Amino acid sequence: MAQERQLHLGAFMRPVSLHTGAWRYPGAYRDANFNFKHLKEFAQKLEAAKFDAFFMADHLAVLNMPVEALKRSQTVTSFEPFTLLSALAAVTDRIGLIATASTTFDEPYHVARRFASLDHISAGRAGWNIVTTANPDAALNFGLEEHVEHGERYHRAREFYDVVTGLWDSFADDAFTRDVESGQFFDPARMHVLNHKGEELSVRGPLNIARPPQGWPVIVQAGQSEPGRQLAAETAEVVFCSPRDLPAAQALYADIKGRMTAIGRDPHNVKILPAAFIVIGDSVEEARAKRARLDSLVHYDSAIASLSIALGHDASGFDPDGPLPDIAETNASKTGRTQVLKLAQEDQLTVRQLAQRYGGYSGLAFVGTPETIADQMTKWLVECGSDGFNVVFPYLPQGLGDVVDRLVPELQRRGIFRLDYEGTTLREHLGLPRPTNRFFASP
Amino acid sequence: MAQERQLHLGAFMRPVSLHTGAWRYPGAYRDANFNFKHLKEFAQKLEAAKFDAFFMADHLAVLNMPVEALKRSQTVTSFEPFTLLSALAAVTDRIGLIATASTTFDEPYHVARRFASLDHISAGRAGWNIVTTANPDAALNFGLEEHVEHGERYHRAREFYDVVTGLWDSFADDAFTRDVESGQFFDPARMHVLNHKGEELSVRGPLNIARPPQGWPVIVQAGQSEPGRQLAAETAEVVFCSPRDLPAAQALYADIKGRMTAIGRDPHNVKILPAAFIVIGDSVEEARAKRARLDSLVHYDSAIASLSIALGHDASGFDPDGPLPDIAETNASKTGRTQVLKLAQEDQLTVRQLAQRYGGYSGLAFVGTPETIADQMTKWLVECGSDGFNVVFPYLPQGLGDVVDRLVPELQRRGIFRLDYEGTTLREHLGLPRPTNRFFASP
Numbered sequence: 001m002a003q004e005r006q007l008h009l010g011a012f013m014r015p016v017s018l019h020t021g022a023w024r025y026p027g028a029y030r031d032a033n034f035n036f037k038h039l040k041e042f043a044q045k046l047e048a049a050k051f052d053a054f055f056m057a058d059h060l061a062v063l064n065m066p067v068e069a070l071k072r073s074q075t076v077t078s079f080e081p082f083t084l085l086s087a088l089a090a091v092t093d094r095i096g097l098i099a100t101a102s103t104t105f106d107e108p109y110h111v112a113r114r115f116a117s118l119d120h121i122s123a124g125r126a127g128w129n130i131v132t133t134a135n136p137d138a139a140l141n142f143g144l145e146e147h148v149e150h151g152e153r154y155h156r157a158r159e160f161y162d163v164v165t166g167l168w169d170s171f172a173d174d175a176f177t178r179d180v181e182s183g184q185f186f187d188p189a190r191m192h193v194l195n196h197k198g199e200e201l202s203v204r205g206p207l208n209i210a211r212p213p214q215g216w217p218v219i220v221q222a223g224q225s226e227p228g229r230q231l232a233a234e235t236a237e238v239v240f241c242s243p244r245d246l247p248a249a250q251a252l253y254a255d256i257k258g259r260m261t262a263i264g265r266d267p268h269n270v271k272i273l274p275a276a277f278i279v280i281g282d283s284v285e286e287a288r289a290k291r292a293r294l295d296s297l298v299h300y301d302s303a304i305a306s307l308s309i310a311l312g313h314d315a316s317g318f319d320p321d322g323p324l325p326d327i328a329e330t331n332a333s334k335t336g337r338t339q340v341l342k343l344a345q346e347d348q349l350t351v352r353q354l355a356q357r358y359g360g361y362s363g364l365a366f367v368g369t370p371e372t373i374a375d376q377m378t379k380w381l382v383e384c385g386s387d388g389f390n391v392v393f394p395y396l397p398q399g400l401g402d403v404v405d406r407l408v409p410e411l412q413r414r415g416i417f418r419l420d421y422e423g424t425t426l427r428e429h430l431g432l433p434r435p436t437n438r439f440f441a442s443p
Numbered sequence: 444m445a446q447e448r449q450l451h452l453g454a455f456m457r458p459v460s461l462h463t464g465a466w467r468y469p470g471a472y473r474d475a476n477f478n479f480k481h482l483k484e485f486a487q488k489l490e491a492a493k494f495d496a497f498f499m500a501d502h503l504a505v506l507n508m509p510v511e512a513l514k515r516s517q518t519v520t521s522f523e524p525f526t527l528l529s530a531l532a533a534v535t536d537r538i539g540l541i542a543t544a545s546t547t548f549d550e551p552y553h554v555a556r557r558f559a560s561l562d563h564i565s566a567g568r569a570g571w572n573i574v575t576t577a578n579p580d581a582a583l584n585f586g587l588e589e590h591v592e593h594g595e596r597y598h599r600a601r602e603f604y605d606v607v608t609g610l611w612d613s614f615a616d617d618a619f620t621r622d623v624e625s626g627q628f629f630d631p632a633r634m635h636v637l638n639h640k641g642e643e644l645s646v647r648g649p650l651n652i653a654r655p656p657q658g659w660p661v662i663v664q665a666g667q668s669e670p671g672r673q674l675a676a677e678t679a680e681v682v683f684c685s686p687r688d689l690p691a692a693q694a695l696y697a698d699i700k701g702r703m704t705a706i707g708r709d710p711h712n713v714k715i716l717p718a719a720f721i722v723i724g725d726s727v728e729e730a731r732a733k734r735a736r737l738d739s740l741v742h743y744d745s746a747i748a749s750l751s752i753a754l755g756h757d758a759s760g761f762d763p764d765g766p767l768p769d770i771a772e773t774n775a776s777k778t779g780r781t782q783v784l785k786l787a788q789e790d791q792l793t794v795r796q797l798a799q800r801y802g803g804y805s806g807l808a809f810v811g812t813p814e815t816i817a818d819q820m821t822k823w824l825v826e827c828g829s830d831g832f833n834v835v836f837p838y839l840p841q842g843l844g845d846v847v848d849r850l851v852p853e854l855q856r857r858g859i860f861r862l863d864y865e866g867t868t869l870r871e872h873l874g875l876p877r878p879t880n881r882f883f884a885s886p
Contacts, residue, residue: 023621023628030621034653036564040533060552062651071631077619077653080560086529087564090483109503109584110549117523121479121530140647141552176520178466178473183742185466188514204583208505210477210520299626 007381007417008271008388008430009408010098010240011046013039014056014084015075017399018392019277019361021297023074025395032396033074036087042400043088046095049404050418052429053096053127054088055220055240055390056081060105060138069302082114089122096426098127098220098238103160104153105133105142108203111160112167115217116209124213124425127238128164129220130231132157154227156200161219161235163203165435166194168216170206172440192439214427215435224252232270233259237432239272240390242363244339249274249364249385271430276377276389277365280402284368291367294394295356303352303359310336310358320352361392370410378416450824450860451714451831451873452851453541453683454489456482457499457527458518460842461835462720462804464740466517468838475839477520479530485843486531489538492847493861495872496539496570497531498663498683498833499524503548503581512745525557532565539869541570541663541681546603547596548576548585551646554603555610558660559652567656567868570681571607572663573674575600597670599643604662604678606646608878609637611659613649615883635882657870658878667695675713676702680875682715683833685806687782692717692828714873717823719832720808723845727811734810737837738799746795746802753779753801763795804835813853821859 012018015033023030032038043054058081063073070076081099089097097118101111111128119126132153139147148156175190194205221228221236232239233256243249249272257267279294281287300320308315313327324344329337343362344354366373380386393399411417427434436442455461458476466473475481486497501524506516513519524542532540540561544554554571562569575596582590591599618633637648664671664679675682676699686692692715700710722737724730743763751758756770767787772780786805787797809816823829836842854860870877879885 024623024626030623031619034563036533059651061647062649067631072626072628074628076629076651077614078651079564080556080652082525083529083557083560083564086526087533090479090530090533105550106553107548107585113523114526117526120477121522121526137647140645142550143645145645171520176474180467180473183467183515183740185515185517186519188510202583202586202588204504204580206505208502208519208521209523297626 005381005387005416007377007411008052008273009417010053010055010238010273010388010390011042011051011400012057012275012390012392013042013054014058014078014081016042016396017394019294019394020073020302021294021356021360022393022395024297025294025398027398028395029397034077034079036079036084038396039079039084040088040091042396043092043095045400045404047092049408050421051095052388053098053426054085055098055129056085056100057129058100058102058131059135060102060133061135061141062137064135064137066305069305072299072302082118085126086118086121089118089125094125094421094424096125096127096218096429097122098129098218098426100129100131102131102133102138103157104148105138108160108163108167108201109207112164112207113209115164116168116207116212119212119214119217120210124427126212126214127218127220127426129222129240130157130161130235131222150225151227154231157231158234159198159200163194163196163198163201165216166196166438167203167205167207168212169437169439170194171211172437173211173215173442176210190440211437214425215437218426218430218432229256230259232256233263233265236270238430239270240275241272242275243385244342244364246380246383246385249380250383253384253386269432271387271432273388273390274386275363275392277361277363277392277394278373278403278407279365279367279394279399280370280373280406282369284372287367287369291365291394292353295353295360298356298360300352300355303355306359307340307355310340312337315351315355318351321350324349324351324354361394363392370406373407374410374414377411378414381416448824448830448859450820450854451495451716452860453496453498453716453831453833454485454494454843455500455718455833455835456485456497457501457521457524459485459839460837462737462837463516463745464737464803465836465838467740468737468841470841471838472840476517477522479522479527481839482522482527483531483534485839486535486538488843488847490535492851493864494538495831496541496869497528498541498572499528499543500572501543501545501574502578503545503576504578504584505580507578507580509748512748515742515745525561528569529561529564532561532568537568537864537867539568539570539661539872540565541572541661541869543572543574545574545576545581546600547591548581551603551606551610551644552650555607555650556652558607559611559650559655562655562657562660563653567870569655569657570661570663570869572665572683573600573604573678574665593668594670597674601674601677602641602643606637606639606641606644608659609639609881610646610648610650611655612880612882613637614654615880616654616658616885619653633883654880657868658880661869661873661875672699672702675699676706676708679713681873682713683718684715685718686828687785687807689823689826689828692823693826696827696829712875714830714875716831716833717829718806718835720804720806720835720837721816721846721850722808722810722837722842723813723816723849725812727815730810730812734808734837735796738796738803741799741803743795743798746798749802750783750798753783755780758794758798761794764793767792767794767797804837806835813849816850817853817857820854821857824859
């Protein structure tokens with residue numbers, strides 16, 4: 001029954017839900033995003049369901065939003081990725097652990113070392129989500145007056161990747177002999193000093209930790225700008241993305257895999273996993289009602305402010321219970337406007353519903369029964385929209401429990417998701433090759 | 444029976460032994476320093492013995508020693524502190540977790556955030572060992588051509604401390620209300636934006652994590668230079684030090700507590716814990732024989748090279764089995780020379796034994812039975828040489844097991860070490876007050 005192509009499932013876990021009303025949903029843990037016991041429970045459930053990975057986005061500042069919106073955000077207090085994922089590594093055995101680290105506001109020696117350490121502690125389950133940090137407020141926390149320009153950030157990111165992967169290759173896999181008799185702990189001929197001197201970075205090496213069990217932790221990338229796509233084609237092994245619908249996903253999928261072919265990389269060696277917000281009910285109607293209830297928990301003042309920014313038009317005077325009126329197009333924010341108009345049209349939303357949908361979670365959503373959602377996921381897989389999904393939960397623990405207890409078994413019945421892990425490392429879960437050491441032949 | 448003053452015990456755990464021959468000792472784990480299962484076992488044993496803390500020193504480079512010595516070092520591959528301590532936090536409940544972080548090669552926003560995160564994950568067990576990083580090779584891994592000068596490093600360290608502690612105070616302890624009814628997750632009037640602009644650092648804040656459970660993680664300091672002692676007097680709550688003997692320890696103890704009194708700090712609010720290398724036997728003779736066997740595992744070539752540097756004189760021509768010949772004093776390395784001559788004299792060592800002692804572990808050592816060592820520790824405590832010790836293990840697991848299973852019960856019988864933890868946080872173990880938030884009165 002098993003299809004050749006299988007789904008890969010990541011869990012988007014920082015924040016634990018991207019829906020801004022999640023913590024107010026009936027039965028939800030109010031502190032789900034910042035309570036280690038809860039996060040341990042989630043990680044263990046996701047592992048029992050054979051998820052590929054637990055994924056942490058990251059921010060290097062409190063989010064830059066007006067304080068009236070900020071004060072309603074569960075994300076304002078969150079764990080730092082390496083501390084949380086290392087703690088979870090000690091209480092899980094198989095699930096992959098993907099941390100975000102910034103190439104703009106961190107140092108390659110630190111980044112290489114922490115990922116190598118996490119990979120060793122977890123026995124080969126680490127992944128690095130490379131970001132250049134879009135939030136301009138981050139710069140102000142790192143001694144800068146203004147944000148580093150986009151092109152400059154990507155230029156540094158590319159070189160940063162070369163340095164980090166070079167540092168991971170500081171030792172051959174067989175360098176540490178620990179020969180008690182002779183007293184030689186490692187073979188210095190199997191140690192490489194990087195001596196990197198580039199345009200942006202100067203790093204001598206070697207790294208003070210053995211080569212990671214995976215060779216390199218899995219490289220993850222999420223930028224969708226032109227330089228972001230090119231960086232992904234050159235370096236990424238997993239791409240997290242947020243296409244609005246299947247045609248958009250297919251275009252992105254073909255573009256990245258095409259860029260890989262063009263530069264001689266095997267396009268199978270990247271897995272493209274769009275974010276998918278999943279709400280499950282006994283019927284499609286019940287699932288929609290759950291979502292509507294969740295949306296209704298988004299504070300209206302925050303919601304209408306976000307909608308106004310997206311439309312480039314003050315929406316606070318509109319009738320909350322009427323349809324969105326026709327409004328003149330402005331130059332401000334064409335993308336946001338198009339997205340909002342599409343949302344309003346698809347589900348025949350009132351202004352209030354539209355504002356709360358947009359302010360809650362407005363990306364790709366699968367809302368229905370385990371069967372209808374499995375149908376949609378299969379279609380995306382078969383029609384080359386993706387290699388799986390990065391699941392965004394609506395609220396926790398119930399929304400996560402629904403995915404784990406109801407959707408995953410349906411995907412397994414259909415033969416498009418594993419019944420058990422076949423390997424032990426994140427690379428093995430994803431079907432990715434182990435990188436060779438650029439300085440040493442394998443033993 | 445209990446004395447008023449009690450011993451505090453830290454375990455020096457990076458590397459797990461400072462003795463360079465440790466991994467070659469019969470029965471020792473060869474990879475004790477870099478095997479998570481072993482480290483978990485050690486942490487759980489230390490917790491069962493009610494140790495105050497598990498302490499990780501750190502280096503931001505492979506140690507700068509000749510490759511012929513380096514290849515015999517177990518420290519060349521080690522875990523990064525935050526990844527290891529966070530993993531250990533998930534499998535322990537009470538023991539304190541002290542990580543080293545550099546003020547010279549890291550950013551205060553990162554440091555504040557990681558310690559806050561570790562403190563939350565561990566429910567109040569984190570400590571920050573502030574270092575300015577003495578190893579000049581570290582600079583080469585962070586884009587610099589040469590090391591940052593000593594005074595400049597300490598100037599930055601003092602300001603770095605102000606920024607980190609200010610960031611920890613970003614939120615009042617009661618800021619996070621999570622009121623489902625109103626939808627307000629936190630009270631923005633209980634959030635402080637630091638807006639630090641100093642001579643060395645510019646950091647806006649706020650930190651994107653709630654105030655640590657301990658208010659601030661415990662502040663640890665180890666520098667013993669003049670600016671190091673002053674920084675300790677102004678900021679430290681624990682001082683790790685390496686006095687050669689009791690008179691030297693008493694002088695340091697009086698100096699630091701005196702400096703505290705001079706600036707208006709309560710001298711009880713710092714605990715001074717010298718490093719103590721402990722070897723236990725059924726008799727003093729057996730303990731000495733164990734140490735001699737351990738020393739004999741230090742490679743002679745490395746040992747004689749270290750000795751030559753310390754003496755400022757090439758020792759490779761000396762008779763290995765004879766006493767140290769008289770040698771003329773040179774200007775090179777007076778401290779090292781004095782230390783070596785004292786070692787040679789104390790234990791009547793041959794040149795070989797002296798070289799291996801010096802190249803193995805040459806600091807303060809308690810070598811004897813549980814009773815004789817408990818006598819020594821009591822004397823240090825009563826005569827104000829220290830408030831406890833930072834135990835350096837000779838080899839593992841046996842040397843650690845001897846301390847935990849034999850010495851600790853003896854200290855407990857004498858009423859100078861706790862029978863059980865009385866609190867849950869590292870501050871409570873150490874008897875240190877919880878810092879008030881400088882921006883918000885307590886609720």
